[in-house]
Amino acid sequence: MDALASLLEGPRARGAFLMCSLLDPPWSLRIEDEAPLTVLSMIRGGAWIVTDPGPDRVAPRELGAGDVAIFRGPRPYTVADSPDTVPQIVIHPGQVTKTPDGEVLCETLNLGVRQWGTDPNGATVMVTGTYESAGAASMRLLRALPPVVVLRRGEFDGRVLDLLSDEATRDEPAQGAVLDRLLDLVLIAALRAWFARAEAPAWYHAYADPLVGKALRLLQHNPAHGWTVASLAEAVGVSRAALAKRFADLVGEPPMAFLTEWRLSLAADLLRDSDATVENIARQVGYGSAFALSAAFKRHFGISPRDHREGVSPAELSSAG
Structure with missing residues (x-):
């Protein structure tokens, strides 16, 4: 067992929440789901990541098609078409979706099998996989990560991202297990690339x-x-x-x-x-x-x-x- 394999024993997708979002500008999602780990894969269009004020705050980061972002929870953050767009939708624990005023939107924004958003032909398409729990053995991994890790398309093996996007909206037998494994592969590919960088912790x-x-x-x-x-x-x-x-x-x-x-x-x-x-x-x-x-x-x-x-x-x- 190598370093990364041992650390990934905890955050292994088991019934992870996975959703394909289809959105047209202007849009802004406020993420308050308290999940320990989330993987966001940009399929089409672009997005901005804005973290909350605090000691771990990072400058807004822009994502393009093919990029992957890894979020270390449980602190909230915002994903939007522009850093200036005011949040219109808030994602709560359990992936309950509401307006900032508290109106539940889960059914209103349903676009089909694992599809959600404002427009089925939206200019922005992203697949989000949420690890809603993480094992204690993975805490060393989570502590090693900054609040946000961004990997560009050319920095990791993007073939697994293509597979994930192709499978995300299918409804085949054992589809949940297939998506769990693909989500793990996207996470591993991204973390493998990130840990190869100079910012990886010394113990790695x-x-x-x-x-x-x-x-x-x-x-x-x-x-x-x-x-x-x-x-x-x-x-x-x-x-x-x-x-x-x-x-x-x-x-x-x-x-x-x-x-x-x-x-x-x-x-x-x-x-x-x-x-x-x-x-x-x-x-x-x-x-x-x-x-x-x-x-x-x-x-x-x-x-x-x-x-x-x-x-x-x-x-x-x-x-x-």
């Missing part, structure tokens, strides 16, 4: 280091093993001190800190995606008992494994207390 390049890269893969492939820095160093063929320093320099944290986060992230995803007991999950990710996992889990995430499995957030627990 650590996977290419012959020593640290091997250590990272050993930890990720074998989280249940009773790793120590000494045993890890022995496995990669260097001294304990040499590995500890090089690992911290390239990854940004000590080996055991990386392992702890990885184990707990895997546990969080297993709690949501499987019926395995906490005891069984504890053994899978390298904890000796359910009690040990529960204690570490609560320190890291602020909630117990049971509350996490039931979808309770730390904020909800605080307000209830």
Whole structure:
């Protein structure tokens, strides 16, 4: 498993929301859906991306046909025909579409199978794929991304974008599964290109280091093993001190800190995606008992494994207390 593959284990489309928007200027969409990750593919025409004021705000970005934008949520943003166009439509959580005054528009703007907008022959066509949840193991990926990533048509393999646009409005057997896989491919193609740039985080390049890269893969492939820095160093063929320093320099944290986060992230995803007991999950990710996992889990995430499995957030627990 390479760096990008391991990071993409979390944001894998499973019943992702996918829609083809057909619009005529002037148009402006205010996105407040709180989704952790969204992929927008421009098929025809153009658009502008405007982020909200704040420390992460970026200058308005223009998209042309064939470009892809990746949005890291949950902060709102606007996509419009011009940076100056006032939002006419607001996308809320659950992909509920309303006017700024609160009028529901979902049926009004329905143009057919996964088609939505103001004009079936609109000058602007874009396909949007929304990952409405992301696994805990993907948080390192999400933290690495800026609020908006823009890839131009020539910067990534656009063949998958052509396939996605062709399939987006079909209604064939297992079409949802086909679209999920194509959406993943568009995301991977775009992220592969972005991570190859200089702005990729330093830890990403650590996977290419012959020593640290091997250590990272050993930890990720074998989280249940009773790793120590000494045993890890022995496995990669260097001294304990040499590995500890090089690992911290390239990854940004000590080996055991990386392992702890990885184990707990895997546990969080297993709690949501499987019926395995906490005891069984504890053994899978390298904890000796359910009690040990529960204690570490609560320190890291602020909630117990049971509350996490039931979808309770730390904020909800605080307000209830």
